[in-house]
Amino acid sequence: KQEVTQIPAALSVPEGENLVLNCSFTDSAIYNLQWFRQDPGKGLTSLLLIQSSQREQTSGRLNASLDKSSGRSTLYIAASQPGDSATYLCAVVELYGNKLVFGAGTILRVKS
Amino acid sequence: DTGVSQDPRHKITKRGQNVTFRCDPISEHNRLYWYRQTLGQGPEFLTYFQNEAQLEKSRLLSDRFSAERPKGSFSTLEIQRTEQGDSAMYLCASSMGQSSYNEQFFGPGTRLTVL
Numbered sequence: 001k002q003e004v005t006q007i008p009a010a011l012s013v014p015e016g017e018n019l020v021l022n023c024s025f026t027d028s029a030i031y032n033l034q035w036f037r038q039d040p041g042k043g044l045t046s047l048l049l050i051q052s053s054q055r056e057q058t059s060g061r062l063n064a065s066l067d068k069s070s071g072r073s074t075l076y077i078a079a080s081q082p083g084d085s086a087t088y089l090c091a092v093v094e095l096y097g098n099k100l101v102f103g104a105g106t107i108l109r110v111k112s
Numbered sequence: 113d114t115g116v117s118q119d120p121r122h123k124i125t126k127r128g129q130n131v132t133f134r135c136d137p138i139s140e141h142n143r144l145y146w147y148r149q150t151l152g153q154g155p156e157f158l159t160y161f162q163n164e165a166q167l168e169k170s171r172l173l174s175d176r177f178s179a180e181r182p183k184g185s186f187s188t189l190e191i192q193r194t195e196q197g198d199s200a201m202y203l204c205a206s207s208m209g210q211s212s213y214n215e216q217f218f219g220p221g222t223r224l225t226v227l
C-alpha cells in the first residue's frame with residue numbers, strides 16, 4: 001500500500017527565507033507526483049505536477065524535484081512571503097491508478 | 113467561473129440524519145472524484161466516476177455512503193444515518209482523460225459537522 005510522508009509537519013520562517021518541503025513515498029511505481037496548496041477551510045490549488053519521467057518542474061518562485069528511484073520529492077520556495085502561508089500537500093498517482101494518495105501536509109507560516 | 117463547484121459549503125446535522133452533497137465538475141470533464149479530509153490529515157480517496165460509471169470505491173466508503181453521477185454530469189454523495197466520525201471536509205475533483213491520468217482540479221469542499 002502506497003504511503004506518503006511529509007516532513008516537517010509544520011514550519012515557521014521569517015519573510016524572505018528560502019525553504020524546502022520534503023515528501024517521500026514508499027512505492028516508486030508512480031505515474032506522477034503533484035504538489036498542492038490549501039488555505040484554511042478551503043479546497044486544494046494545484047501548484048506543480050511532475051510526470052514520472054521528469055526530474056523537476058518550476059513555476060515562478062516554486063521548484064519541485066522528483067527522484068522516483070529513492071521515493072522522494074522536494075518543493076523549494078524562494079524568497080518566501082507572508083502570502084505563502086498555507087498547508088502544502090504532496091500527492092502521488094500510482095501506475096495504472098487514477099486516485100491521488102496524499103501526505104498529511106506541511107503547515108507553513110511565513111512571518112512578516 | 114468555470115471551476116469545480118460544490119454545494120452546500122457547510123452542513124451541520126444531528127447524528128442519525130441523512131445528508132446529501134452535490135458536485136458540479138468542470139464542463140466536459142469526464143472524470144469525477146470524491147475525497148474526504150479530516151482535521152490535520154491529507155485527503156483520502158472515496159470513489160471515482162468515469163462518465164456515469166462508478167469505477168472504483170474505497171473501503172472507506174461504508175454501506176451508509178452512496179455516490180451517483182447520473183448522465184455523467186454532476187454527482188451527489190449521500191451519507192445515511194450520519195455518525196460523529198463522518199465529520200470532515202468532503203472534496204470533489206474532476207479531470208479530463210480516458211486511459212491516462214490527467215491533472216485533477218478540486219472544488220472548495222463541503223464541511224460536514226455531525227453533532
